[in-house]
Amino acid sequence: MTQQHRRQLFEVADGQAGYFSAKQAEAAGFSRRLQHHYARLGEWLHPERGIYRLRDYPEGNADQFARLTLWSRDLHDQPQAVVSHDTALRHHDLSDHDPSRVHLTVPPGFRKVPPRGVVLHRARLAPQDTQPAGGYRVTTPARTLLDLADSPLSPEHLHRAVQEASARGLIRPRRLLAAAQDLPPAARRRLLSALEAL
Numbered sequence: 001m002t003q004q005h006r007r008q009l010f011e012v013a014d015g016q017a018g019y020f021s022a023k024q025a026e027a028a029g030f031s032r033r034l035q036h037h038y039a040r041l042g043e044w045l046h047p048e049r050g051i052y053r054l055r056d057y058p059e060g061n062a063d064q065f066a067r068l069t070l071w072s073r074d075l076h077d078q079p080q081a082v083v084s085h086d087t088a089l090r091h092h093d094l095s096d097h098d099p100s101r102v103h104l105t106v107p108p109g110f111r112k113v114p115p116r117g118v119v120l121h122r123a124r125l126a127p128q129d130t131q132p133a134g135g136y137r138v139t140t141p142a143r144t145l146l147d148l149a150d151s152p153l154s155p156e157h158l159h160r161a162v163q164e165a166s167a168r169g170l171i172r173p174r175r176l177l178a179a180a181q182d183l184p185p186a187a188r189r190r191l192l193s194a195l196e197a198l
Contacts (some may be wrong), residue, residue, distance in 0.1 A: 005030065022051070051071065150190075
């Protein structure tokens with residue numbers, strides 16, 4: 001392969017923590033036969049069907065989220081999953097709560113069976129509800145708090161997260177209060193209680 005093809009593939013992988021899909025490799029000029037060749041040589045790791053990783057790419061905290069994002073892609077190779085709920089809370093460093101499982105939000109019609117240790121939540125997220133995070137997307141602090149108000153997260157962790165997000169200027173309490181009107185009654189009360197403590 002030419003240096004241009006390798007560079008093109010690296011640019012794709014570099015934005016996804018070293019991972020890339022078979023379709024992305026093909027778009028960069030690597031045929032399916034070449035993909036198998038590089039995997040056999042060990043230059044590309046092949047963690048699961050249709051997903052590769054550059055062997056020498058540095059490992060980091062984003063690895064599993066980038067891989068799960070690629071796992072969630074649809075027939076058009078478009079990722080469907082967004083890091084959310086407890087995992088997004090940890091990503092934004094809004095609590096010392098350390099979830100044992102990865103939480104992702106996917107569209108309502110998503111049909112793939114999640115890997116072990118992954119919890120799927122189904123919802124339609126608006127573009128303004130998510131933000132890029134180095135190879136994957138994550139719910140914004142405001143959307144994360146709305147999601148967690150309607151979850152089993154303890155009131156103590158929710159209160160602490162709301163306080164931290166407000167203190168760091170990551171949310172606007174009035175906007176969050178307005179958005180809370182769309183929550184189920186119990187979730188709305190939980191969030192209002194946390195906002196009143198500010």
